[in-house]
Amino acid sequence: MNDATAGNMIKTVLHPVSDLAKAKEVYAALAGVAPQTDSSFYVGFEVGGQQIGLVPGGGPQAMAAPVAYWHVPDIEARLAAVVAAGATVSDPVRDVGGGRLVATVTDPDGNVLGLLQDS
Missing domain, CATH: 3.30.720.120 (Signal recognition particle alu RNA binding heterodimer, srp9/1)
Known part of the structure; x- marks a missing residue:
């Protein structure tokens, strides 16, 4: 890695x-x-x-x-990158408690991908 x-x-x-x-x-x-x-x-x-x-x-x-969540160090930057690459935001970044941030996007084929950042 x-x-x-x-x-x-x-x-x-x-x-x-x-x-x-x-x-x-x-x-x-x-x-x-x-x-x-x-x-x-x-x-x-x-x-x-x-x-x-x-x-x-x-x-x-x-x-x-089911939705698989990619754990990323900077959710805002990664969300911007995947949107620029052609994904569409399904659920914008939100705090689900304890500083954990999540968002979902849809890829060009309709697959839902999750992003997750722990604080």
């Missing part, structure tokens, strides 16, 4: 679910661990350095399919 790509990794994948309680049981069995975060609006599992999240109803961004 060079300096330009340092810190740019997919480490978070969010899954929209219709029944959070049922999904939590399935993902706990799959992961082999209890959720690290367990609330009515998000359930998260830490598995081998990967964050797997369950979002009821697709959350405020109305996800219809």
